[in-house]
Amino acid sequence: MSADSISHMFKLVALGDGAVGKTSCIKRYTEGSFSDRYIMTIGTTFALKTVQVEMPDAEPVSARIVLWDLAGQPTYNELRRRYMAGATMAIIVYDVTRPQTFLDVGEWFTKLITVCPNAAVAVVANKIDRSDRLVPPEAGEMIKKWLDVDHYATSAKTGENIDDLFSNLVTRAIEKQKELGPIDQSLARNQPSKIL
Ligand SMILES: Nc1nc2c(ncn2[C@@H]2O[C@H](COP(=O)(O)OP(=O)(O)OP(=O)(O)O)[C@@H](O)[C@H]2O)c(=O)[nH]1
Numbered sequence: 001m002s003a004d005s006i007s008h009m010f011k012l013v014a015l016g017d018g019a020v021g022k023t024s025c026i027k028r029y030t031e032g033s034f035s036d037r038y039i040m041t042i043g044t045t046f047a048l049k050t051v052q053v054e055m056p057d058a059e060p061v062s063a064r065i066v067l068w069d070l071a072g073q074p075t076y077n078e079l080r081r082r083y084m085a086g087a088t089m090a091i092i093v094y095d096v097t098r099p100q101t102f103l104d105v106g107e108w109f110t111k112l113i114t115v116c117p118n119a120a121v122a123v124v125a126n127k128i129d130r131s132d133r134l135v136p137p138e139a140g141e142m143i144k145k146w147l148d149v150d151h152y153a154t155s156a157k158t159g160e161n162i163d164d165l166f167s168n169l170v171t172r173a174i175e176k177q178k179e180l181g182p183i184d185q186s187l188a189r190n191q192p193s194k195i196l
């Protein structure tokens with residue numbers, strides 16, 4: 001397969017409580033920028049990114065990701081459920097300075113898995129650049145084993161681990177597609193254009 005033609009299309013959804021840094025992680029990844037100002041996401045927005053992914057024991061593949069950035073505020077529950085449909089990848093973000101956002105990760109995971117049982121999921125401990133961190137790194141290890149997901153400690157501000165988070169998720173999603181077979185692949189490919 002040629003590396004310069006897009007062979008995979010993925011829908012990624014970002015979940016987690018309000019102000020944990022979902023928009024900031026996506027912006028850092030897709031635009032390489034960060035702002036300290038908080039502008040609450042209203043409803044939903046999306047961004048696009050095309051990536052080359054190195055695959056173990058195979059040629060690199062070119063993948064396009066549609067990143068859906070969903071508002072974390074509870075008012076948007078119903079909207080969020082609809083927009084999660086067809087996601088092949090998800091990040092569930094919490095803020096290491098606000099323990100409640102960590103405690104809510106299990107609930108976000110349940111919401112996601114009921115709509116997208118086959119999604120590749122990463123839980124993200126964001127804002128690790130801050131000196132007032134309250135959620136310890138061990139909590140991340142616990143959640144990784146408990147939910148059987150990837151876990152990354154990131155800073156959208158400095159960019160630490162942001163690229164690793166997304167590129168490893170794409171690799172995982174491609175592997176999952178292979179396991180699931182052609183029917184799920186075509187569903188995943190069609191889903192973003194159906195919604196758009
Ligand atoms: N220090 C620091 N601040 C961050 C980081 N990520 C986000 N922030 C700040 O946290 C606030 C909220 O970030 P957003 O990305 O808007 O959060 P969100 O999860 O998209 O919030 P909603 O759209 O309301 O759901 C903003 O003021 C950001 O500048 C980080 O890694 N480090």
Ligand SMILES: [Mg+2]
Pocket residue numbers: 022023024039040041069070071072
């Ligand atoms: Mg936002």
